[in-house]
Amino acid sequence: MAGKSTSAKQTSGGTPSTAKTTTDGADIQPVRKAAGKVEAFARLSEALASGESMVPPTLLTGQARREHVRATLREDHATRIEERASGTEVKFETLADDLFKFYRGTALLFYRDMVGTDGHMPTVMCLGDVHPENFGVMPDRNGAPIFGVNDFDEAIYAPFTWDLKRGATGFWIAAKTEGGLKRKKRVKVVRHFVKGYLDAMQRYAERATEKNESYRTHNSPKVIRRLFEEAWEERHEWLREDYLDPTGRGFKPTDELQPISSSIETFQKAIDDLAKAKGFEAPKRSGELKVKDVCIRHGQGTASLGLPRYYVLIEGPSKDATDDIIIEFKRARRSALSGLTPPTQFDAGDNADRIVHGQRVQLAHGDIFYGAVEIDGESFMSRERAPFRDDIDLDELSDDTWKDYAAVCGAALAQSHALSDDLGQIDYDVEPSIMEAATPRKLFLADICRFAEEAADRLKNDHKLFCEDFEDGAFDQVEMIYR
Incomplete structure (x- = not known):
C-alpha cells in the first residue's frame, strides 16, 4: 500500500531483516529515511x-483517514520520537486524555484539512x-500585566479566516468538554x-486605534x-x-x-x-542581566510537550532574591501552517525569528524579552515568566461568562490582526478589507459556525482513531520509506 509505514524489523544482530547479500557476501542495507509530506502538502x-481538482484530506474516510491521522502525527512528532525525548510519551498520553487536549496538540492535522483554502480572503499576520x-x-x-493573545509558536501570514476557524472550533470543543454546554x-x-x-x-476600521489600545x-x-485579580501574585512569594x-x-x-547549574x-x-x-540595555528591574542559575522545565504545555524548555534565573537589582526575573527559552520549529496556506508574498521568516516577528x-505593547537566539546550533525563542502570567480556568465559566469570554477573545484577536498593516508586512488597509470580506455578516457567521461544528465532529472521529492506534503502539516509531 502506498505510503504505508512500519518500523524496520531487526534481526538479532541489529541489522534490518530486509537486507540483501551480494555475490561476494557483503550486506546491502536498504535505503531508509524519515518520511514527511511537507513538500507534498505545499504542492x-x-x-x-x-x-x-484534487482530493483533500477532509474527504478521506475509513482506513484511509486512519492512516492519514497516524502518518500526520508521526511526522509532526518525528524528532521527539527519534530522540526519545523526555515528555514524548506524556504528550501522546495527554492527547489521548480528552478531545480538547487532542485538538490543542494536533494543529498540523487540523490545518492539513484546510490546505489551500480561503485564498481569496485578506491576508493578515x-x-x-x-x-x-x-x-x-x-x-x-x-x-x-496586560491581556491578549499569548502564544505565537505557529504565527504565519495567512487568510484571517484561518485564525477565526481554528478559534471557533476551539471554543466549540472546549465549551462542550470543559463547560458541558449543549x-x-x-x-x-x-x-x-x-x-x-x-x-x-x-x-x-473607523477609528484606527489598534496601536494604542490594550486590555x-x-x-x-x-x-x-x-482573571487579572486571580492571576496576581507578589513576585517574592512566587x-x-x-x-x-x-x-x-x-x-x-x-x-x-x-537544575543544570553547569x-x-x-x-x-x-x-x-x-x-x-x-537592541536594549538592561531594564532597571533586571539588574545587570546576570544569570544566577538554569533549569530544565519538564511537563509544560500541550502542543510543545517533549520539546526542550529551559528557565534562566536573572539576578534582580536588590540581589536578595526577592526581585529576580525568570526568562524562558523554548526550542522553536516550523509552523504547522507552513506550506499549507495559499501562496503569499508575505514571509515572517523561519523558526524562532518567525515567532518573534509574530x-x-x-x-x-509586548514583553521586551520576547526574542530569538541560537543555543548549541538550535533555534530558541525566549520570553519572560511572570507572577501574573495566567490564562482562564475554563471549567469555572458559567453559560453567560463563556459568551462574554469568547467575545473578549474575538476582540483581542481582531486587534492582533488589525496590527498587520501597522507593524507587519501587509501593504494594504486590512480592516476595511476584512469587513468587506465578511459581508453579509449573517452568512459569514453561519459559515464559521458550520465549519466549527463539522471540524469538531471530524476531530472527534480522528481522536477515536488515534486512541486505538496509540494503544496498538503506532507512535513508538516514525514513518519510514524503504527502497
Missing part, C-alpha cells in the same frame, strides 16, 4: 488554490493556534467569538478583570514558593524543575545575545 496547497487557552494575562514591555449554547458561544472579532474590527485591569470586561531553593541562589529541584555560561551568552539582538506584530 497540494498551490494546486487547490489554483483551482485544480495570523496567530496560527487560536483557542480559549491561548489568550491570557502576561507582562508588557514594562513588566505590567449544542445550542455552543453555537451562541462561537457566534459571540466571531461577533466580538467583527465588532472590534469595525471599530478599528488592562482598569478597562477590561468583568470576566477579564476577575519566586520563593515555586522556584527558588532555600538559599535563594538557584532553582530548587522538583518533578518539574531540573549551563550558566551557555545561557549567559544566550541572554547577552538576546539583549544585543533586541509577537512583535500582534502584541504592540
Whole structure:
C-alpha cells in the first residue's frame, strides 16, 4: 500500500531483516529515511488554490483517514520520537486524555484539512493556534500585566479566516468538554467569538486605534478583570514558593524543575545575545542581566510537550532574591501552517525569528524579552515568566461568562490582526478589507459556525482513531520509506 509505514524489523544482530547479500557476501542495507509530506502538502496547497481538482484530506474516510491521522502525527512528532525525548510519551498520553487536549496538540492535522483554502480572503499576520487557552494575562514591555493573545509558536501570514476557524472550533470543543454546554449554547458561544472579532474590527476600521489600545485591569470586561485579580501574585512569594531553593541562589529541584547549574555560561551568552539582538540595555528591574542559575522545565504545555524548555534565573537589582526575573527559552520549529496556506508574498521568516516577528506584530505593547537566539546550533525563542502570567480556568465559566469570554477573545484577536498593516508586512488597509470580506455578516457567521461544528465532529472521529492506534503502539516509531 502506498505510503504505508512500519518500523524496520531487526534481526538479532541489529541489522534490518530486509537486507540483501551480494555475490561476494557483503550486506546491502536498504535505503531508509524519515518520511514527511511537507513538500507534498505545499504542492497540494498551490494546486487547490489554483483551482485544480484534487482530493483533500477532509474527504478521506475509513482506513484511509486512519492512516492519514497516524502518518500526520508521526511526522509532526518525528524528532521527539527519534530522540526519545523526555515528555514524548506524556504528550501522546495527554492527547489521548480528552478531545480538547487532542485538538490543542494536533494543529498540523487540523490545518492539513484546510490546505489551500480561503485564498481569496485578506491576508493578515495570523496567530496560527487560536483557542480559549491561548489568550491570557502576561507582562508588557514594562513588566505590567496586560491581556491578549499569548502564544505565537505557529504565527504565519495567512487568510484571517484561518485564525477565526481554528478559534471557533476551539471554543466549540472546549465549551462542550470543559463547560458541558449543549449544542445550542455552543453555537451562541462561537457566534459571540466571531461577533466580538467583527465588532472590534469595525471599530478599528473607523477609528484606527489598534496601536494604542490594550486590555488592562482598569478597562477590561468583568470576566477579564476577575482573571487579572486571580492571576496576581507578589513576585517574592512566587519566586520563593515555586522556584527558588532555600538559599535563594538557584532553582530548587522538583518533578518539574531540573537544575543544570553547569549551563550558566551557555545561557549567559544566550541572554547577552538576546539583549544585543533586541537592541536594549538592561531594564532597571533586571539588574545587570546576570544569570544566577538554569533549569530544565519538564511537563509544560500541550502542543510543545517533549520539546526542550529551559528557565534562566536573572539576578534582580536588590540581589536578595526577592526581585529576580525568570526568562524562558523554548526550542522553536516550523509552523504547522507552513506550506499549507495559499501562496503569499508575505514571509515572517523561519523558526524562532518567525515567532518573534509574530509577537512583535500582534502584541504592540509586548514583553521586551520576547526574542530569538541560537543555543548549541538550535533555534530558541525566549520570553519572560511572570507572577501574573495566567490564562482562564475554563471549567469555572458559567453559560453567560463563556459568551462574554469568547467575545473578549474575538476582540483581542481582531486587534492582533488589525496590527498587520501597522507593524507587519501587509501593504494594504486590512480592516476595511476584512469587513468587506465578511459581508453579509449573517452568512459569514453561519459559515464559521458550520465549519466549527463539522471540524469538531471530524476531530472527534480522528481522536477515536488515534486512541486505538496509540494503544496498538503506532507512535513508538516514525514513518519510514524503504527502497
